[in-house]
Amino acid sequence: MNEYRxxxxxxxxxxxxxxxFTSEMVADFARLSGxxxxxxxxxxxxxxxxxxxxxxxGMMSSSLYSQLVGVYIPGKYALLQGMxxxxxxxxxxxxxxTCTGEIIFMGGALRQMEIKASIRNQHGKLISKAxxxxxxxx
Amino acid sequence: xxxxxxxxxxxxxxIFDDDSLxxxxxxxxxxxDDWDSLTxxxxxxxxxxxxxxxxxxxxxxxxxxxxDMIDLIQxxxxxx
Numbered sequence: 001m002n003e004y005r006x007x008x009x010x011x012x013x014x015x016x017x018x019x020x021f022t023s024e025m026v027a028d029f030a031r032l033s034g035x036x037x038x039x040x041x042x043x044x045x046x047x048x049x050x051x052x053x054x055x056x057x058g059m060m061s062s063s064l065y066s067q068l069v070g071v072y073i074p075g076k077y078a079l080l081q082g083m084x085x086x087x088x089x090x091x092x093x094x095x096x097x098t099c100t101g102e103i104i105f106m107g108g109a110l111r112q113m114e115i116k117a118s119i120r121n122q123h124g125k126l127i128s129k130a131x132x133x134x135x136x137x138x
Numbered sequence: 139x140x141x142x143x144x145x146x147x148x149x150x151x152x153i154f155d156d157d158s159l160x161x162x163x164x165x166x167x168x169x170x171d172d173w174d175s176l177t178x179x180x181x182x183x184x185x186x187x188x189x190x191x192x193x194x195x196x197x198x199x200x201x202x203x204x205x206d207m208i209d210l211i212q213x214x215x216x217x218x
Contacts, residue, residue, distance in 0.1 A: 045153070081176055081179065082176075082180065100156050105183070105187050107179075107182060108192045109186065109192065109197070110179045112183040114183070132179065135179065
């Protein structure tokens with residue numbers, strides 16, 4: 001886990017990491033979120049809807065943005081303050097997802113940074129992108 | 139409405155997610171619902187980004203309303 005302090009950070013600082021979701025994780029997310037939509041949990045339904053397998057929840061793949069902020073930029077001292085997310089392509093169990101984030105703005109007075117982030121699959125397809133606002137605690 | 143007030147109104151409407159919000163120089167946390175510490179932080183960051191200015195914490199603590207903020211932005215822009 002990174003332990004950046006505010007003065008260690010600068011515009012352009014970038015981190016990325018890979019992640020893969022399993023079908024057990026998808027079932028766990030359905031339980032914890034209460035979202036039991038069949039597109040995410042019923043293989044037959046997903047195939048009939050035109051997908052190769054159940055679609056991973058958008059909010060589940062976007063949980064990688066939480067990891068990005070809480071573990072990488074800025075890491076230990078992070079306070080996640082807001083996020084705007086757009087979804088571009090579906091993702092599936094077994095995909096290798098690469099989450100990347102870069103600081104694009106640092107507001108000096110109240111110590112809030114903006115992080116431009118994205119998630120791509122192993123084929124380079126854009127899964128989602130996000131503009132994240134984060135602060136830091138002492 | 140002067141330009142700066144009109145531009146700030148757009149920033150406020152975006153952050154408060156309220157297209158009907160009408161900003162005046164007298165607007166403040168006391169007159170705008172949902173103006174809490176996080177929206178305040180979001181506002182200050184958006185203004186710093188929009189005008190490429192940096193505020194000191196002490197400068198922000200002296201602000202009583204939007205009019206004071208406009209005066210501070212104008213002072214910062216004039217000093218650039």
